[in-house]
Amino acid sequence: MAFGKGHHLHLIDGSAFIFRAYHALPPLTRKSDGLPIGAVSGFCNMLQRYIEGNTGADAPTHVAVIFDKGSHTFRNEMYDQYKANREAMPEDLRPQMPLTREATIAFNIACEEKEGYEADDIIATLSVQAREAGGRCTIISSDKDLMQLVGGGVEMFDAMKNNLIDREGVHAKFGVYPERVVDVQALAGDSVDNVPGAPGIGIKTAALLINEYGDLDALLERAGEIKQPKRRQTLIDNAEQIRLSRRLVQLDEKTPLDFTLDDLEVRDPDPEKLLSFLSQMEFRTLTKRIAETLKVEAPVIPEAAPTEGAAEIEAIPFDKASYTMVSDKETLQTWLDKIYARGYVAVDTETTGLNDMTADLVGISLCVEAGEACYIPLIHKANRGDDLFGSDDLAEGQMGFEEALRMLTPMLEDQSILKIGQNMKYDAKIFAQLNIGVTPFDDTMLMSYAMHAGLHGHGMDALSERYLNHTPIPIKPLLGSGKSAITFDKVPLEDAVPYAAEDADITLRLWQHFKPALHRAQTTRVYETLERPLVPVLMQMERHGVKVDRDTLSRMSNAFAQKMAALEAEIHELAGRPFNVGSPKQLGEILFDEMGLEGGKKGKTGAYATGVDVLEDLATEHAMPARVLDWRQLSKLKSTYTDALQTHINADTGRVHTSYSITGASTGRLSSTDPNLQNIPIRTEEGRRIREAFVAEEGRTLVALDYSQIELRLLAHIADLPSLKQAFADGLDIHAMTASEMFNVPLAEMTPDIRRQAKAINFGVIYGISGFGLARNLRIPRAEAQGFIDRYFERFPGIRTYMDDTKAFAKEHGYVQTLFGRKIHTPEIASKGPRAGFAARAAINAPIQGTAADVIRRAMIRMPDAIADLPAKMLLQVHDELLFEVDKGAEDDLISVARNIMENASDPVVKLDVKLTVDAGTGSNWAEAH
DNA sequence: GACATCACG
DNA sequence: GACGTACGTGATGTCC
Numbered sequence: 001m002a003f004g005k006g007h008h009l010h011l012i013d014g015s016a017f018i019f020r021a022y023h024a025l026p027p028l029t030r031k032s033d034g035l036p037i038g039a040v041s042g043f044c045n046m047l048q049r050y051i052e053g054n055t056g057a058d059a060p061t062h063v064a065v066i067f068d069k070g071s072h073t074f075r076n077e078m079y080d081q082y083k084a085n086r087e088a089m090p091e092d093l094r095p096q097m098p099l100t101r102e103a104t105i106a107f108n109i110a111c112e113e114k115e116g117y118e119a120d121d122i123i124a125t126l127s128v129q130a131r132e133a134g135g136r137c138t139i140i141s142s143d144k145d146l147m148q149l150v151g152g153g154v155e156m157f158d159a160m161k162n163n164l165i166d167r168e169g170v171h172a173k174f175g176v177y178p179e180r181v182v183d184v185q186a187l188a189g190d191s192v193d194n195v196p197g198a199p200g201i202g203i204k205t206a207a208l209l210i211n212e213y214g215d216l217d218a219l220l221e222r223a224g225e226i227k228q229p230k231r232r233q234t235l236i237d238n239a240e241q242i243r244l245s246r247r248l249v250q251l252d253e254k255t256p257l258d259f260t261l262d263d264l265e266v267r268d269p270d271p272e273k274l275l276s277f278l279s280q281m282e283f284r285t286l287t288k289r290i291a292e293t294l295k296v297e298a299p300v301i302p303e304a305a306p307t308e309g310a311a312e313i314e315a316i317p318f319d320k321a322s323y324t325m326v327s328d329k330e331t332l333q334t335w336l337d338k339i340y341a342r343g344y345v346a347v348d349t350e351t352t353g354l355n356d357m358t359a360d361l362v363g364i365s366l367c368v369e370a371g372e373a374c375y376i377p378l379i380h381k382a383n384r385g386d387d388l389f390g391s392d393d394l395a396e397g398q399m400g401f402e403e404a405l406r407m408l409t410p411m412l413e414d415q416s417i418l419k420i421g422q423n424m425k426y427d428a429k430i431f432a433q434l435n436i437g438v439t440p441f442d443d444t445m446l447m448s449y450a451m452h453a454g455l456h457g458h459g460m461d462a463l464s465e466r467y468l469n470h471t472p473i474p475i476k477p478l479l480g481s482g483k484s485a486i487t488f489d490k491v492p493l494e495d496a497v498p499y500a501a502e503d504a505d506i507t508l509r510l511w512q513h514f515k516p517a518l519h520r521a522q523t524t525r526v527y528e529t530l531e532r533p534l535v536p537v538l539m540q541m542e543r544h545g546v547k548v549d550r551d552t553l554s555r556m557s558n559a560f561a562q563k564m565a566a567l568e569a570e571i572h573e574l575a576g577r578p579f580n581v582g583s584p585k586q587l588g589e590i591l592f593d594e595m596g597l598e599g600g601k602k603g604k605t606g607a608y609a610t611g612v613d614v615l616e617d618l619a620t621e622h623a624m625p626a627r628v629l630d631w632r633q634l635s636k637l638k639s640t641y642t643d644a645l646q647t648h649i650n651a652d653t654g655r656v657h658t659s660y661s662i663t664g665a666s667t668g669r670l671s672s673t674d675p676n677l678q679n680i681p682i683r684t685e686e687g688r689r690i691r692e693a694f695v696a697e698e699g700r701t702l703v704a705l706d707y708s709q710i711e712l713r714l715l716a717h718i719a720d721l722p723s724l725k726q727a728f729a730d731g732l733d734i735h736a737m738t739a740s741e742m743f744n745v746p747l748a749e750m751t752p753d754i755r756r757q758a759k760a761i762n763f764g765v766i767y768g769i770s771g772f773g774l775a776r777n778l779r780i781p782r783a784e785a786q787g788f789i790d791r792y793f794e795r796f797p798g799i800r801t802y803m804d805d806t807k808a809f810a811k812e813h814g815y816v817q818t819l820f821g822r823k824i825h826t827p828e829i830a831s832k833g834p835r836a837g838f839a840a841r842a843a844i845n846a847p848i849q850g851t852a853a854d855v856i857r858r859a860m861i862r863m864p865d866a867i868a869d870l871p872a873k874m875l876l877q878v879h880d881e882l883l884f885e886v887d888k889g890a891e892d893d894l895i896s897v898a899r900n901i902m903e904n905a906s907d908p909v910v911k912l913d914v915k916l917t918v919d920a921g922t923g924s925n926w927a928e929a930h
Numbered sequence: 931g932a933c934a935t936c937a938c939g
Numbered sequence: 940g941a942c943g944t945a946c947g948t949g950a951t952g953t954c955c
Contacts, residue, residue: 583953584934603934611935636936640950665947669939676949679938687937711939764945773945834943845946849939853947879939879947 003062003261005134010060011123013141014067014111017046018100020160022093027519030282033369034512036092040099041283047107048290050140050159060138062130062264065104066122069113075248082248083193091418091440092515095343099281106277108269110259117255120145124251127154129261144173145193148181148251175207183216186246195245198238200230209235216246271296316371318470323501325493326376327397332407335366335374339411342368344418346508347438349427350375350500352487355674356429357543357650357657362489363496364408367504370512375500376404377493384490395493405434412438420444422460422507425535425662432539443532444507447514449663450527454815454825454846458663464506467513472506473499526822530854531662533861537874538660538670540864545655546677546875546883552693553642560638567631574624581631584610597622613776637681641690648675660877667846668822668853669879678878682930694926696885703872703891704929705898705920706881709734710852711766713914718819718847719802720913723795728914735759741795742788761792765799766848768841803844810843818850819910820858855916856880859905866901870894883926895920 003009021042028038047065054060075082089097104111112122123139123146130137131152139146142158147170150156156165163169170178174185187206189197201209209231213219220239226232235242271294278287279299291298326332339345346367351359362380367373378401382393411417412431421427424443431438448458456462464472478491478499488496518524572578575595579586588608592600597618600608610628618625648656656675664671672678680694681687696702712734716724727737736750739758745751757778764774771786778785793800807829810816815825824846828839856877863874863882871887872894882902886894899918906912923929 580953582951585953605933607934609934632935636951639952640937644950664949667947669947671948673949676938679936679949681937683938767946768944770944772943777945837942837944838946841944842946849947852939881939 003130003133003135007061007130007133007135007261008058009126009130009135009137009261009264010054010063011126011137011139011141012050012063012065012109013119013123013139013143013146014065014100014104014113015119016141016143017043017065018093018097021046022090022096027092027516029516032282036096037099037281039093039096040103040281041286043100044103044107044278044281044283044286046159047103047109048286051107052293059266061266062261063266064110064112064126064264066119066126067101067111067113068119069115069117073116073118074252075118078247079244081194081196086192086194088440091344091442094416094418102277106269106274108267108274110264112257112259114255114257117252121252121255122257124149124253125255125257126261126264128253130154133261135261145185145249145251147173148178148185148249150178174203176210180210180215182246182250183210183219185249186216186242189245190249193248195248196238196241197245198234198242200234205231216242269294275299318502318505319371320473320498320502322371322373323498323505324374325397325497326374326399328399329403329407332376332399332404335368336407336411338368339366339417343416344368344420344442345411346373346420346504346511347412347427348421348500348503348507349430350488350496351430352489356426356659359430360489361430361434362487363500364404365500365504367501367508370509371505373501373505373508375497375504376408377496378404379489380493380496381490384486384492397493405436409436412436415440418442420507420511422463422503422510425539428535429539429543432543441532441535442511442515443535444510444514445663446531446535447511447518447527450523450531451514451518451521451823452825453663453668453823454666455827460503460506460510463510468506468509470506473502475499521823523821523823526820529861530668530820530822530857534662534857537860537864538662541874541876542657542659544873544875545650545653545657546885547654547695547697548645548649548656549693549695550646550649552695553646553690556690556693557638557642557646560634560642564631564634564638567627567634571624571627571631574622574627581628582635584608587628591618591625595622595624633684633686637687637690641681641687642693645675645690645693658876665853666824667850668818668824668857669849670853670877677876680926688927691927691930692925696924699888700885701888701891701922701924702875702926702929703884703886703894703898703920703922704881704926705884705895705902705918706878706930707852707856707902708917708919710855710880710916711848712762713912713916714819714851714855715766715802715848717913718851719796719798721796721798725913735762738762738792742791757788761788764789765792766845768803768844770841806844806847807840810840816843816846818847818854819906820851820854822850822854824850852880855905856882856902859902862901862905863898866897867894870897881930883929891922895922 018039022039025038025042027036028041029035030037101111113119114122120143127137127139127149131154136153139149139154139156140159141156142160146156147165150165150170151167158165167177170181174181176184184203184206187198187201187209188203189195209219210216213222220235220242223232223235226235275287275291275298278290279301282301284301287301288298326335348365349361350363351361353359361378363375363377365373365375377395377398380395380398382395412419413436419438419441421441421443423445424441428438444463445458448463456466461472464470478495479485479488518527568581571581575590579590581587585607587610588600591597591610592608599617603609612629615625615629645656650657658672658677659674661671661673681690713728716728723741727734735758736747736755738761739745739750739754740747742758743754745754760774760777769789771782771789774789775782775785806816810826810829814827815823817823826839826843828835829843831839860877860882870893871890873885874882875885876883882898884894884898899920902918903916921929
């Protein structure tokens, strides 16, 4: 009998089921091979519960699960931004999607999808067909986009809240009945699907307008009559956009389908098929339960290896002999086939050096399963290079460089294949040089950092030792050291293969270990929002580099050398004999033994201390220490900056390319190396001039934006200090205000000295203040410093509480957290003696410094998209500052966009009680811009 | 490679 | 009651 009166169709929104299952369950994996399976498990459970709950008199006669297919639909043709801000599907969910289709079929339920259409369109088409045939239809979903379909025998059922949505239910949600829902949605827009709508109009206002004017067309036609000027204008200005929005939200009730309602008739499951699928997935409980329901015997699922990560991974021993070399395209193709079947692969590159801007790709290793890895050598030389003749010949047994990359590139760029790396920024930069974009990816180094910051380093060797109980093959013996060191392309293949392949093997095993651990440690969100997305951003900045003028530096070097020579002569004269001014040991002996100055203190190595503090004190008694300080400053500027920076100017680009380490600092700050561009001088006039060498390209300008007092602002929020918050809200001079509060001095009578003391205390608080430390910093008696601190605590009682609570938390948990959930471990807090003191202060500082680091990371991650339409590039980050280079004339546009991103970087995750403000400067060089 | 020193936030 | 103490980094030169 054809579908008609008396029949009842159920349409299940498959995607909704999957996402609910995915988010509701921990990241389960199939025991035998680690395949992620949590969403499939939840999906099957939901299907089974659905079946069990729909057996009564009102049971459906027809049923289907409807899925989305592909991400590109006819709506993207109308509007390319449709659903453009959707987050990418989590990697561990992607391989489960086809399995949910298999599950539906195993349950013997019709499973439908159609390329170019959303599931919602299929649901719309079927529900209309059911209604027109005189039957009933229940849509099992809570998606508001489907509410336009309700009425005339069509209802929705929200399986989550267990409630039925009829016409009245829709009215309660939208303020209009189903036939006008599309009009309201068109006006209100939808940020989730990126439907624009009318700016400033939400569901409430939209419903009001539609109810007043009847429908959307009437409203738009008579928009001029609207009394409120803002509403009137937005409707007039955005009429086209609103009509487009209506077309986007309007479901297609005429989707061409190659089946009919009759094909959806409820069928009993085939026990054999269903149980075979469930046991293949290794769902023990569910298999048993369904077997009982179906009154058949449950199949026996063999017990796989134990589930705990480490044990499972250790179960497969490392074996150099199992690694293979790929020398031809047939073999490479079998590896690609394996990778596509799996959906993920560990990748590692071998190169001719450690600098990813200058190193060349030498070979690639791959691993899809613990113990099963290969190395693809590409440009290994025939011998070690110590042979005078023929040393440029390539070693035998390598497939062509071009051919290998031609085969690998589609896989490396395939959205459905997850590439797993250890420090992916390095490998991705190597591939980027060859115009290959590696995406999507996971990074075991960043996973470790998200979980273990403060506990240990995150290099591969350390992680392998610690989590895999395996010492990797050392690289030293292969490359040698010193003058005789060779590059990896000179390493003989029989040595290179096991070394390189093992790195990929280790990386894969670490990933298998970390992936579930990341969830258990509740740091997945930190990893996915604060660590991983930073990689492409930093890659871009590093590859772009900053222009540094060699002539300026060179002139400065010469000037410094001259001044140093003069000072050196003077110092030798004052000392009575020549010595190495750069040697603290010799200097100490001269000052304290030969010249007999007082106050010499020997450190633990038996040498006199000759640091700035000591020499500054001595300067009051003798002329020499001051000269030494001057000499040291120049020596520092010359050796570390004006000389060294020149050597870092890249020959190809004429620019300096630093490398940022994401995992270097335990608090979440970045660090910068080769060269370090985060400690370019600024505090002294002579030093600041080095920034004049950091210049903009011809026709461009440097723009520096920095957060004003970000750590103190965050302290005010985190420790909940009302008077400090108020001071920031009022835009007061925060150090003067602190001084005024503490010393009872009206702001009008503030002296620079009182302000300076208050400033030192404010900073001291951020660092975990102590009487001793403050006394030393301010050069005042310890008792007086302690008095300041006591008064500070009285005036800002929240500080005490914050410090005590933070220490207590650290002691209990072994870590502290930032506002964004980043964990910083403080294991030494439990130790006895001075180490505990260090750890306590670090624990107090970490949430503040770490939250500031999170804030600027969030800004940096959003920045590339925000400035995509501007002729601007982000060049450098210096903890609370971002440096940009922009075409002349576009400075103001850039400042307004970038400042907006920076000031609102905490949104929407954290709502700060204190506003963040950003100062901006521009100039043809960094000294001017700051 | 350890240590002291000093550049930055 | 004594212990040593501001938090977080990286690069350089000396010396062993």
